[in-house]
Amino acid sequence: MDISVVNALTYEEFVNLFGNVVEKCPIISAAIWSHRPFKDLADIEAHIMGFIHSLPDSGKEGILRCHPDLAGRDLQSGTLTRESQEEQSQAGMTTLDSAEIQHMYRLNSKYKERFGFPFVICARLNNKADIVRQLNERLKNDRAAERERAIEEVKNICSLRLNNIVLSDIQTKL
Numbered sequence: 001m002d003i004s005v006v007n008a009l010t011y012e013e014f015v016n017l018f019g020n021v022v023e024k025c026p027i028i029s030a031a032i033w034s035h036r037p038f039k040d041l042a043d044i045e046a047h048i049m050g051f052i053h054s055l056p057d058s059g060k061e062g063i064l065r066c067h068p069d070l071a072g073r074d075l076q077s078g079t080l081t082r083e084s085q086e087e088q089s090q091a092g093m094t095t096l097d098s099a100e101i102q103h104m105y106r107l108n109s110k111y112k113e114r115f116g117f118p119f120v121i122c123a124r125l126n127n128k129a130d131i132v133r134q135l136n137e138r139l140k141n142d143r144a145a146e147r148e149r150a151i152e153e154v155k156n157i158c159s160l161r162l163n164n165i166v167l168s169d170i171q172t173k174l
């Protein structure tokens with residue numbers, strides 16, 4: 001997708017297209033729209049990261065709370081967003097046996113109890129063994145360090161979702 005096409009989008013078109021690059025946080029795209037014209041995709045990403053960075057800790061934790069648990073209730077009930085469904089499926093979360101689902105539920109609950117926000121990881125860059133290992137590892141972090149670590153994962157998810165939007169548009173043009 002040519003950046004001039006992006007820069008010509010109306011506010012509604014822009015938020016429709018980019019509104020879920022950070023899970024269930026369309027306010028971020030709504031906020032950065034006013035920074036157009038964007039130089040390129042990296043510029044859009046930089047504005048999104050800048051918005052997230054400018055948030056107080058409570059705002060960052062709010063973003064984390066918008067993320068569905070891996071192999072959690074939303075996945076089991078089929079209510080994940082399209083992006084999350086694809087990501088969780090790709091990380092092997094849709095083919096867990098009942099013992100593995102229970103294990104993920106216990107780890108997610110333990111993490112949430114400790115930090116007050118859900119465990120977030122970029123599922124596309126990890127398989128189920130990585131996810132379990134990271135969950136156990138990151139449980140040892142202190143809250144501030146873990147908040148920053150989780151926000152880094154949100155940025156990884158966002159970056160891949162942005163690229164997906166641009167690439168899928170190019171594919172439709174080919």
Ligand SMILES: NC(=O)NC1=NC(=O)NC1=O
Nearest residue numbers: 084087119120121122123
């Ligand atoms: N709690 C999570 O990490 N959720 C997710 N990570 C992804 O990459 N997709 C999700 O739904």
